[in-house]
Amino acid sequence: MEDFLKQCGGYAVIDGGLATELESHGADLNDPLWSAKCLLSSPHLIRRVHLDYLEAGANVIISASYQATPQGFEAKGMSREEGEALLKRSVEIACEARNIYNDRAAKGSWDVTKDGNVPEHHPVFVAASVGSYGAYLADGSEYSGIYGDKVTLKTLKDFHRRRVQLLAESGADLIAFETTPNKLEAKAYAELLEEENIKIPAWFSFNSKDGTNVVSGDSIAECASIADSCKQVVAIGINCTPPRFIHGLIQSIKKVTTKPILVYPNSGEMYDAERKEWVPTTGVADEDFVSYVSKWRDAGASLIGGCCRTTPKTIRAISKTLKKESA
Numbered sequence: 001m002e003d004f005l006k007q008c009g010g011y012a013v014i015d016g017g018l019a020t021e022l023e024s025h026g027a028d029l030n031d032p033l034w035s036a037k038c039l040l041s042s043p044h045l046i047r048r049v050h051l052d053y054l055e056a057g058a059n060v061i062i063s064a065s066y067q068a069t070p071q072g073f074e075a076k077g078m079s080r081e082e083g084e085a086l087l088k089r090s091v092e093i094a095c096e097a098r099n100i101y102n103d104r105a106a107k108g109s110w111d112v113t114k115d116g117n118v119p120e121h122h123p124v125f126v127a128a129s130v131g132s133y134g135a136y137l138a139d140g141s142e143y144s145g146i147y148g149d150k151v152t153l154k155t156l157k158d159f160h161r162r163r164v165q166l167l168a169e170s171g172a173d174l175i176a177f178e179t180t181p182n183k184l185e186a187k188a189y190a191e192l193l194e195e196e197n198i199k200i201p202a203w204f205s206f207n208s209k210d211g212t213n214v215v216s217g218d219s220i221a222e223c224a225s226i227a228d229s230c231k232q233v234v235a236i237g238i239n240c241t242p243p244r245f246i247h248g249l250i251q252s253i254k255k256v257t258t259k260p261i262l263v264y265p266n267s268g269e270m271y272d273a274e275r276k277e278w279v280p281t282t283g284v285a286d287e288d289f290v291s292y293v294s295k296w297r298d299a300g301a302s303l304i305g306g307c308c309r310t311t312p313k314t315i316r317a318i319s320k321t322l323k324k325e326s327a
């Protein structure tokens with residue numbers, strides 16, 4: 001990760017919301033598989049959104065496997081082999097987007113973007129997304145972190161094991177454990193990475209709704225410490241959390257780790273778990289989002305991007321800000 005950050009000029013740009021951007025291109029993700037539904041119906045659209053993020057300046061693109069699980073595909077009537085192939089496909093699509101991007105860079109044949117910017121060629125990592133158990137349940141519990149007493153460390157490890165094994169062999173550069181809502185799940189990830197002797201690095205990213213704790217109420221310091229103790233973890237941070245909470249969370253994480261810190265907040269809009277939709281008007285405008293970027297960087301974040309409801313426009317603005325300041 002240190003080398004990669006150096007190649008990126010000190011700071012890396014993470015992509016923006018994948019699922020919500022797919023939706024704004026007309027994909028209907030009202031399904032337990034969420035963005036993974038597009039692996040079946042419109043892989044070309046996933047590739048296009050990855051490419052849009054790359055051309056906007058992203059150094060890390062995150063695959064469409066957030067809510068893709070062997071268990072979820074099986075529930076759709078697919079065979080084990082079909083489900084596993086689709087999971088790997090999510091990473092292949094991201095790698096294809098990177099190839100197209102590198103190819104265009106080599107030939108200098110960019111699509112000039114709407115605002116007249118010519119993209120620059122930059123290093124790219126493909127991250128394989130792993131959403132939480134709560135994301136698989138698709139009942140909003142990834143934002144409550146409350147799984148009930150029946151869900152133990154073993155339940156979570158068994159649930160995640162196969163997907164993690166598959167993604168580790170998929171050609172991705174790292175595994176992105178995203179939107180982790182509690183410390184039990186962080187512990188499950190850390191133990192799995194060691195038990196399975198996973199060869200690619202990982203990042204652990206948590207979500208918060210109060211700026212002090214992760215969504216379950218577990219302390220961010222405890223969660224970040226679990227990540228810090230795991231040797232495969234190369235970066236620790238926060239995603240899908242309103243921008244206003246990020247600064248304080250970076251400070252809390254910094255107290256317990258020297259590993260790079262990543263942040264990719266959502267647009268600040270609220271998610272209505274019952275209606276399964278984002279409530280507009282509750283968020284911050286792109287310009288306001290970007291005005292936070294240098295503060296996050298100064299507080300100690302070295303990978304910065306956006307999560308749900310952020311767009312290539314947000315990412316382009318983040319990239320410009322970071323570049324300006326490291327120049």
Ligand SMILES: [Zn+2]
Pocket residue numbers: 017239240266307308
């Ligand atoms: Zn999100």
